[in-house]
């Protein structure tokens with residue numbers, strides 16, 4: 001089994017610099033050796049840096065409405081999308097280290113483009129499903145899912161004309177939500193999307209939640225799975241170095257359980273570890289957040305299953 005490792009050194013989907021440094025920091029933490037130690041071949045596709053958007057409203061990439069850096073984000077996504085698609089065609093497990101979660105359009109979208117019947121588990125404090133109309137911040141890391149599903153027409157955002165939505169609202173399930181914008185709430189309700197919030201995690205426990213999530217998007221356990229993990233799904237106490245912290249998140253074990261349970265299906269074909277920002281917090285907080293990015297990866301690749 002081969003894992004294609006892709007570093008997405010990209011920060012343009014949100015305003016806090018530093019998130020582009022996570023791939024190098026994870027490599028310094030020996031993530032490649034850790035994956036190899038689990039028995040995988042690693043096809044290192046390298047780290048991909050992108051022109052970091054200069055100050056907002058730059059002349060080269062003016063906002064589309066209030067959507068910031070659309071062409072910069074679209075270009076980065078297109079490049080990662082192509083790399084992901086090529087890895088999937090080689091039947092490799094596609095593993096992307098972000099970078100902000102706007103790249104989720106490229107990882108899940110690129111995967112779906114060459115993997116029929118793909119389903120997605122989106123682990124996040126946020127739904128990332130704002131359209132250009134509903135976004136309050138204009139930060140594109142809050143929008144990848146709406147474009148992925150075609151709820152936001154790609155051709156209506158400069159830089160995204162290349163994207164062809166192939167997934168539907170029924171192909172994705174959320175775990176960990178606790179900070180939704182009003183527009184996102186109405187989109188989720190309107191399309192009857194499945195979302196397991198932190199309320200459900202408390203009510204049913206993580207074991208039941210993952211089971212119900214899989215039963216929703218993968219009832220016959222016959223669909224390949226893409227797990228897109230935003231580390232801000234975890235409680236900030238254990239993953240502090242991330243740009244959009246929200247209190248009351250997943251515990252260390254709940255986060256790792258999700259990864260273990262997805263591995264246990266034998267259906268994991270795509271994994272994203274997103275939004276680790278080594279520029280945020282003190283040395284210990286950065287080290288802890290990088291370490292959790294590595295341990296989540298190991299659990300998603302089978303480390304803890306006997």
Ligand SMILES: N[C@@H](CC/C=C/[B-](O)(O)O)C(=O)O
Pocket residue numbers: 100101102124125126127128130135136137138139141142143179180181230232244275
């Ligand atoms: N919903 C907020 C927050 C977006 C958060 C994105 B993240 O999940 O990738 O951190 C927004 O649209 O600005």
Ligand SMILES: [Mn+2]
Pocket residue numbers: 101124126128141230
């Ligand atoms: Mn996210």
Ligand SMILES: [Mn+2]
Pocket residue numbers: 124125126230232233244
């Ligand atoms: Mn988030």
Ligand SMILES: [Mn+2]
Pocket residue numbers: 101141230232242243244274275
């Ligand atoms: Mn985030």
